[in-house]
Amino acid sequence: MKGVLLVNLGSPDSPTPKDVKPYLDEFLMDERVIDAPKWLRTILVRGIILQTRPKKSAEAYAKIWWEEGSPLIVISERFTNKLKTETKMPVALGMRYGTMTIKNAMQELKDKGVDDVLLVPLYPHYAMSSFETVVVKVLEEQEASFPGMKITTLPAFYKHPEFIKVLSESIKDGLKGFDYDHILFSYHGIPERHIRKNDPTRFHCKIDGTCCNVNSVAHNTCYRHQVYDTTKMVKEYLGLQEEQVSTSFQSRLAGDPWLKPYTDYEFERLAKEGKKKLAVITPAFVSDCLETLEEIAMEGKEQFLEAGGADYKHIPCMNDNDAWVKVMAKWVNDWEETNKLDVAPST
Numbered sequence: 001m002k003g004v005l006l007v008n009l010g011s012p013d014s015p016t017p018k019d020v021k022p023y024l025d026e027f028l029m030d031e032r033v034i035d036a037p038k039w040l041r042t043i044l045v046r047g048i049i050l051q052t053r054p055k056k057s058a059e060a061y062a063k064i065w066w067e068e069g070s071p072l073i074v075i076s077e078r079f080t081n082k083l084k085t086e087t088k089m090p091v092a093l094g095m096r097y098g099t100m101t102i103k104n105a106m107q108e109l110k111d112k113g114v115d116d117v118l119l120v121p122l123y124p125h126y127a128m129s130s131f132e133t134v135v136v137k138v139l140e141e142q143e144a145s146f147p148g149m150k151i152t153t154l155p156a157f158y159k160h161p162e163f164i165k166v167l168s169e170s171i172k173d174g175l176k177g178f179d180y181d182h183i184l185f186s187y188h189g190i191p192e193r194h195i196r197k198n199d200p201t202r203f204h205c206k207i208d209g210t211c212c213n214v215n216s217v218a219h220n221t222c223y224r225h226q227v228y229d230t231t232k233m234v235k236e237y238l239g240l241q242e243e244q245v246s247t248s249f250q251s252r253l254a255g256d257p258w259l260k261p262y263t264d265y266e267f268e269r270l271a272k273e274g275k276k277k278l279a280v281i282t283p284a285f286v287s288d289c290l291e292t293l294e295e296i297a298m299e300g301k302e303q304f305l306e307a308g309g310a311d312y313k314h315i316p317c318m319n320d321n322d323a324w325v326k327v328m329a330k331w332v333n334d335w336e337e338t339n340k341l342d343v344a345p346s347t
Contacts, residue, residue, distance in 0.1 A: 003090040003114030004332050005105055006080055007134045008122040008287060010095030011070035015061035021054040027097045032133040034253075035194070057290075064293040072289040073100065076122070078320040079287070079328075086329035089336055090114055096134050103141045110146060118335050119153045120328070122286050124163060124230065126156040127190050127223040128198055154331065154341060158226040159233060162327045167230075167318060168237040171281055174315035180279040182244060182270055185234075186263045186296060187227045187284040189249035191256045195224055207259070224259055230283050246270075250282075251291050263296075264303055271307035278304055281315040286324070288317045 012023040028034055028045040036044065061070075068074045073095070080093040090112040094105030109117060121134040135153055142149050157163045175183075192207050199205040204218040211218075212225045219225045231247045234240075250263035261269075270278060280300055282292045297314035304312050318324040335341055 001090075001113045002116045002118070002336050003092065003109040003112065004083070004087070004118050004120060005102075005109060005138070006076070006083070006091065006093045006120050006122060007102060007105075007138070008072060008076045008093070008095055009130070009289065010098035010100065011072050011289075012058075012061060013099055015058050015065045017054040017058045020058045020061065021050055023098050024054060024057060025050060030097075030129075030133055032128045032136070035128070035191075035197070060294045061290060063298060064290060071293060072287050075287040075317075075319045079325060082320055082322070082325040083328055083332070086325060087333055087336070089332065091332075096137060102134075102137055103145060106138070106141055106146055106149065110149065115148055116150045117152070118332055119151055120332070121154070121156075123284070124156060124158040124286065125187075125223050125226040125284060126158075126198070126221050127188075128194050129190055130188070131156055132198075132221075152335070152341070154335075156226060157331075158230045160342075162330070164230070164233045164237055166321070166323045166327050167283060168234050169323060170318045170321055171234065171315055172238060174281070174313070175279055178277070178279060178311075178313045180277045180313070182246070182275040182278050183240065184263070184266060184270070184278060184280045185227075185231045185245065185247045186250050186266075186280055186282050186300075187247065188282075188291065189252045189258045189262070190223055191253075191258050193256065195222060195259070198222065227284065234283070250295060263300070267300060267303040267309075268307040271304055271309040276310040277313075278309055278311070279313045279315055282317060285317050287319055292317060 012019040025045065028049060029041060034041050034044065064071055066074055076093055080091055084091045090109055092105040092108040094100060094102035096102065119138050121131045123130045138151060142151055195205050195207055198221040199218045201216065201218050204216045205211055205222055207224060212228055228247060231245065235245050246266065248261045248263040248266040249259040252258040252262065280296055282296055285292055301312040
């Protein structure tokens with residue numbers, strides 16, 4: 001029997017340091033998030049970061065926490081429940097980090113008789129710290145606990161026409177009534193070395209902008225190329241002018257060079273260049289979470305206005321938007337019927 005496994009990032013069980021600390025420990029000790037040797041990662045995470053970060057992160061989570069719980073979890077559950085009404089297959093939801101585990105979700109599918117699973121990492125773009133770590137974790141759980149279960153993975157869908165359409169229409173709805181003079185596409189940041197590590201050719205990715213314009217198999221796993229493709233395609237769909245749009249990267253750790261330009265720097269630059277009404281979208285996420293609701297919707301607004309901006313609007317993610325649910329339902333149902341996926345890599 002076929003079934004669908006949706007996987008998103010995850011969340012602490014509550015916005016308290018007690019629950020945030022083990023969540024951050026699992027997240028930051030992932031070798032695909034902080035890709036240092038384990039001894040060094042242990043010193044950095046458990047010896048330094050976890051001594052102060054849980055309290056600060058708990059305060060941030062408390063700002064965005066809903067009555068029903070973590071926004072990311074609640075939204076992901078709503079999306080899952082809607083998808084269940086659009087397919088005959090069993091659908092289960094797991095999280096890469098936290099207590100809502102991938103293993104439990106796989107067990108849920110197995111208990112329903114599923115032995116052929118379509119894995120859907122809920123990330124439009126390929127990055128080792130998001131998409132790749134989900135796939136690796138699922139395969140580890142399969143080998144350890146579900147050896148008879150076949151896994152097929154939905155590829156990164158960052159440029160699929162149906163995704164671009166539903167994302168663009170969602171942005172269009174979010175912009176209604178807001179007289180913007182600039183739109184900032186803010187994507188989750190990653191270290192530059194992750195781009196080079198994921199380059200199968202070992203020579204194509206130079207992170208200088210030129211390599212993205214030369215067709216290469218490296219683009220299948222190049223996060224930077226993929227996010228710029230998403231920006232370009234949404235811009236074309238919405239008929240936006242070049243000068244109306246820019247792309248940036250948020251959420252970095254100190255120390256190593258991360259993808260630039262940095263979103264917080266862009267808030268200041270755009271304001272100082274005379275942009276007064278800024279709309280910000282976060283297309284690396286399909287569900288609103290701490291990084292969109294606190295870092296962008298709250299902190300970003302404050303930064304832009306303090307730098308001289310006059311008005312600011314955060315455009316929500318697609319969340320459980322019915323049109324987005326129907327797109328996902330089409331993909332999973334096509335797979336059920338044909339055993340094929342119409343979400344091909346870029347090359």
